[in-house]
Amino acid sequence: MKKAAFTLIELIVVIMISAILGIWGIREYQQQKFEKEQQKFLSTLDEIMRNAVMNTTMGYVSGTGYPCSDSNDYEGITAKRTIDCVGWNNIKVDGAGTSSYIYDILRGYNTATDNKVCKIYFKEGSVNYKYYVFVDCSDINFDNQERNREYMEEKIESNIKTIFPTKYETIYRNANSIDDLISGNNKDGKIAILIKN
Numbered sequence: 001m002k003k004a005a006f007t008l009i010e011l012i013v014v015i016m017i018s019a020i021l022g023i024w025g026i027r028e029y030q031q032q033k034f035e036k037e038q039q040k041f042l043s044t045l046d047e048i049m050r051n052a053v054m055n056t057t058m059g060y061v062s063g064t065g066y067p068c069s070d071s072n073d074y075e076g077i078t079a080k081r082t083i084d085c086v087g088w089n090n091i092k093v094d095g096a097g098t099s100s101y102i103y104d105i106l107r108g109y110n111t112a113t114d115n116k117v118c119k120i121y122f123k124e125g126s127v128n129y130k131y132y133v134f135v136d137c138s139d140i141n142f143d144n145q146e147r148n149r150e151y152m153e154e155k156i157e158s159n160i161k162t163i164f165p166t167k168y169e170t171i172y173r174n175a176n177s178i179d180d181l182i183s184g185n186n187k188d189g190k191i192a193i194l195i196k197n
Helices: 008-059 079-086 143-165
Strands: 092-094 101-103 117-122 130-136 168-172 190-196
Touching: 008 143, 079 092, 079 117, 101 168, 143 168, 143 190
Parallel strands: none
Antiparallel strands: 092 101, 101 117, 117 130, 130 190, 168 190
């Protein structure tokens, strides 16, 4: 006896299962791509922080702080001056003064033309011999926006605590900007670190 052909319902079920598997595969690929970019970002951030802390601290032996800042208490420190101090000409910096920021380290991954990036700011502290580093990844287009932004903050905090156990004083997960350390939340992709000499 001849087997009957697939029914319309069976075909629809097969198509639906294929579509679900396809969507799952795309999401998995995007998540893996994000994690790879994130590791690259964290590695670069760690390198910037290591060199910035080392060079700014070493600059104060002479009591001048130049070219990282105006004096030996981090006065006038900015992202632009930190990069000049470290001597990295290939790192992109935009803005001026305390509004200057390092960028183009981690891009959004949803589209090839996505220019939303993580930004890193530096600013002198209100107390001598301390300065703030503010990392803002809130503009990046993540698939699972809140969870991935929270994860970024957790990873940055963990890395800072591991690399600079004696150099960081406080980590602000609720930072909203480099000037506002309390009105954000710990899932917005923004984090500030107070570094001490």
